[in-house]
Amino acid sequence: GIQVEQSPPDLILQEGANSTLRCNFSDSVNNLQWFHQNPWGQLINLFYIPSGTKQNGRLSATTVATERYSLLYISSSQTTDSGVYFCAGGSRLTFGEGTQLTVNP
Amino acid sequence: GAGVSQSPRYKVTKRGQDVALRCDPISGHVSLYWYRQALGQGPEFLTYFNYEAQQDKSGLPNDRFSAERPEGSISTLTIQRTEQRDSAMYRCASSLAPKYSYEQYFGPGTRLTVT
Numbered sequence: 001g002i003q004v005e006q007s008p009p010d011l012i013l014q015e016g017a018n019s020t021l022r023c024n025f026s027d028s029v030n031n032l033q034w035f036h037q038n039p040w041g042q043l044i045n046l047f048y049i050p051s052g053t054k055q056n057g058r059l060s061a062t063t064v065a066t067e068r069y070s071l072l073y074i075s076s077s078q079t080t081d082s083g084v085y086f087c088a089g090g091s092r093l094t095f096g097e098g099t100q101l102t103v104n105p
Numbered sequence: 106g107a108g109v110s111q112s113p114r115y116k117v118t119k120r121g122q123d124v125a126l127r128c129d130p131i132s133g134h135v136s137l138y139w140y141r142q143a144l145g146q147g148p149e150f151l152t153y154f155n156y157e158a159q160q161d162k163s164g165l166p167n168d169r170f171s172a173e174r175p176e177g178s179i180s181t182l183t184i185q186r187t188e189q190r191d192s193a194m195y196r197c198a199s200s201l202a203p204k205y206s207y208e209q210y211f212g213p214g215t216r217l218t219v220t
Binding site for chain 2: 030031033035041042043045048050086088091092093094095096097098
């Protein structure tokens with residue numbers, strides 16, 4: 001099966017800062033999703049992005065399918081952005097180990 | 106409409122007991138997936154269905170785990186003779202249909218604790 005690597009594993013920001021999270025895949029995927037697991041354990045869909053660029057408010061994502069990576073950008077971070085960010089790919093989603101984001105006030 | 110729902114949200118059981126976890130997918134979603142998530146890790150695939158047919162059960166850890174979706178809607182994941190190592194968050198997801206979209210939507214999960 002495919003391998004998914006996420007970086008960085010941990011990230012601490014001050015409120016208002018910007019950040020970039022990265023996800024590398026060992027093989028091409030026909031499905032790529034970004035999720036936010038909030039402190040209550042819910043997995044929230046952020047983006048479904050097998051290729052290209054999408055934006056939703058302060059968040060945007062870019063997937064370069066030919067190079068097997070995806071980036072998640074968070075701008076003007078807020079304390080409510082804290083949690084674990086997962087990327088996952090493939091029809092039977094293979095998840096990375098996540099990036100633990102902490103945004104301090 | 107309503108999202109994916111799972112019940113119970115929390116389950117504490119004694120080692121050796123059987124448990125049944127329920128998933129109700131988004132209405133109209135053809136595909137249904139089960140994942141297991143250990144603390145501090147990402148979810149791991151267990152099995153999935155298209156309609157009532159189980160398409161892939163390669164992720165089920167052993168034969169104590171089984172799943173069904175008899176009418177192509179609600180699904181049940183059953184763990185027989187539970188062991189402490191079965192303790193985890195069990196998540197269900199659904200998606201519209203492969204020909205339209207692979208995007209999966211997750212339910213809130215069932216936190217299983219085996220004592």
